Amino acid sequence: MVSVATIQGEGLAAITAGLGADDAARVEKALAEVEPLYADQPLSSGQNALQFVLSVASVLTALNADAQTRIAGLLFEAQLLHPELEEKWEGLFGKETADLLGSVRQLMRFHSLTLQPQEVLRGKNAAQQAAAQVETLRKMLLAMASDMRAVLVRLASRVAALRYFAETKQEDEVSRQYARETFDLYAPLANRLGIWQLKWELEDLSFRFLEPATYKRIAKMLEEKRLEREQFVANAIARLRSELAAQDIKAEVSGRPKHIYSIWNKMRGKALDFSELYDVRAFRVIVDDVKTCYTVLGIVHDIWTPIPEEFDDYISRPKQNGYQSLHTVVVAEDGRALEVQIRTREMHHFAEYGVAAHWRYKESGGSNFAAQKYDEKIAWLRQLLAWKSEVTDAVVDQDDVRRDWVEKLKAATLDERIYVLTPQARVIELPSGATPIDFAYHLHSDVGHRCRGARVDGVMVPLNTPLKNGQTVEIITVKSGPGVGPSRDWLSPGYAASSRTRSKVRAWFNAIEQQETLSAGRGLLEKTLQREGKTAVNLEELAQKLGFAKVDDLCLSLGKDEFSLRHVEQALHDAEVKKPEIDDEAAITRKSRASSIVQGAKSGVLVVGTDGLLTQLARCCKPAPPDPIAGFVTRGKGVSIHRANCKNFAEMSSHAPERVIQTTWGTPAKDTVYPVDIFVLANDRQGLLRDISDIFLRDKINVIGVSTQSARGHARMAFTAEIASTEQLQKALTVIREVKGVIEVKRQ
Secondary structure, eight states: OOOHHHHHHHOGGGGTTTOOHHHHHHHHHHHHHHHHHHTTOBOTTSOBHHHHHHHHHHHHHHTTOOHHHHHHHHHHHHHHHOGGGHHHHHHHHOHHHHHHHHHHHHHHTHHHHOOOGGGTOOSTTHHHHHHHHHHHHHHHHHHTOSSTHHHHHHHHHHHHHHHHHHHTTOOSHHHHHHHHHIIIIIHHHHHHTTOHHHHHHHHHHHHHHHSHHHHHHHHHHHOSOHHHHHHHHHHHHHHHHHHHHHTTOOOEEEEOOOOHHHHHHHHHHHTOOGGGOOOSSEEEEEESSHHHHHHHHHHHHHHSEEOGGGOEETTTSOOTTOOOOEEEEEEOTTSOEEEEEEEEHHHHHHHHHSTTOHHHHHHOOOOSHHHHHHHHHHHHHHHHHHHHHTOOHHHHTOHHHHHHHHHHHHHOOOTTEEEEEOTTOOEEEEETTOOHHHHHHHHOHHHHHTEEEEEETTEEEOTTOOOOTTOBEEEEEOOOOTTOSOOGGGGSTTSOOOHHHHHHHHHHHHHHHHHHHHHHHHHHHHHHHHHHTOTTSOHHHHHHHTTOSSHHHHHHHHHTTOSOHHHHHHHHHOTTOOOOSOOHHHHHHTTTTOOSSOOOOOOOEEETTOOSOOEEEOTTTOOOTTSOEEEEEOSSSOEEEEETTOHHHHHHHHHOGGGEEOEEEOOOOTTOOEEEEEEEEEEOOTTHHHHHHHHHHHTTOEEEEEEEEEETTEEEEEEEEEESOHHHHHHHHHHHHTSTTEEEEEEO
16 A cells, blocks of 8 residues: 555655645645545456556646646545545536546546447448547547547556556456557547647557567667667757757757657658668757758767768658658767757648648648548647646746646647447447437438437437547437338427438428328329220320420329310310420420429520520529530520520420520629539549538539439538539549548539
């Protein structure tokens, strides 16, 4: 058993460093409170509970965390072992600390939910799905924390656990499971948040258990302990600082020796031998302007011997992603190589928070618009943490400054999305405010249609209940059959937060209404045939005689009262009767699958040699400037404008060439837009429609119609969008082609 007296003897300052007297006293009080609770209490890992929380608190102290965070690090295991003490902690340490403990407790639940994705995902694309699940789990871990300081406690607890496994040389399935979970989730999170001092240790400790033979081999090849490598870099930095000061150059010089996992990763990725690695020891110099970068480079080359072939000037020749810096490798007096990076503050900020951010190189993140927005939020969190690490002891004593930082950090949660789980522990990403209905339709349209109830964390809830991060949702469905389907109430506010869900519900009712219209039209046709004594007539021939491609098209027109029964009667009695006097263009384009929801735009079309003619854009080909166009004179509807290569126009002009009229684009009215059809074929995945929609939103293209179908792992999407010109359309199509999974995109 470890007593408080023993701790004081070893230095209580180890967990109170950097705090004012009052805060240090509160931390000491928290330790005294939990000591009896942790007495001889082993954790599932086998470690003594008191030793574990002391290790957690020491990690948080190294991060310069505030008093509430360190207290949470000491109390959270007691909170798990004795949840009945929750009110006591609030009374002793305040509501802020109690709320922080609640967030930590929620994150601790996460460990039991993080099953390996391969265990719950099956099929041809299981590997891709597994990678997507790991990324979603990382986001969920952040989103589950209502206070971002809880993430710091969670990272510190994982460091403490792995340190214990390493110290006790515990190499079993438990330690490997901890290592795999850390490698997939917690190390990347520490990396994204910019907490480098935890990131490298989490990676090294995980690598030690996952690849023990490789870890030991590389450790042996280094031929020096980490402390010695750090001392070498520190001496090099001190010498360079002295030279820079002698020439009145202001610069920030910092070093971070490469860790074992990073060395192995570079050897594997670049197929290099250990002897070929020049950046085992490295440091970075940050200056005010570009000119000073080259001045510092000259000083570095004067101090140490450069290796010419290892020099890279990314300032004059930036990388494709915009990254800029000077990279050089020099040889010190003892023959050991040293890598030096030199850049301006602006370049450093871009490298840390822009598209060239360190974690992007390491994790190969997505490039779509939604991922970019998420990255911006991560960059904001990293800036907050960086600010905190720069707070001096004097500033810490200023309660108003510290309180301002705490409030900003607490508010910096990723609340645009929520992450819930299926009963099989598969993570589902939904928009904030999503309900069980959104969850059901996300799983599958058929599950949504058959949804009749939901259990959240085992409790039945109304279908319009907003879901929260980390909840487990189970959908109760009924069997398919007549009368099964969504409720119209689901289109009311509060039932569905996702536009995708509402679209699927509307599509269901649109299909029902179309079926009802079809049935009504068929009934009218059958009554007419019975009344006229023509029940044996061939309906397909009758439909084609009346200008329809098939019988259903005729019945729909009859059901919508768009076609008169008089024409049917006339066709039945007169075998030689001509087709009704209808628009030639309508008869031809009816055979195509043109959308009926698109209306003609104020086109600004000029009919050559004539003024004042009514013009309308054809719905079959949807022309837009600067498409080559031609006009066709219709009966009663003016001039219909087609694209010059339109198949329907070619057929109409061959039947009636005298009705073709020359047209050209004029100057359209202000804010004129033109409807066009866009087809996308892609590998189906979660978030595909959202990623494509984000592109239309970014390019300010209004989408007025969407149709999606998924089959055999492929998604076929049809969009009707309003554009100002085809140039705007081509730009959007180019960006859509870069979306992950897109196979083909084209204008129809």
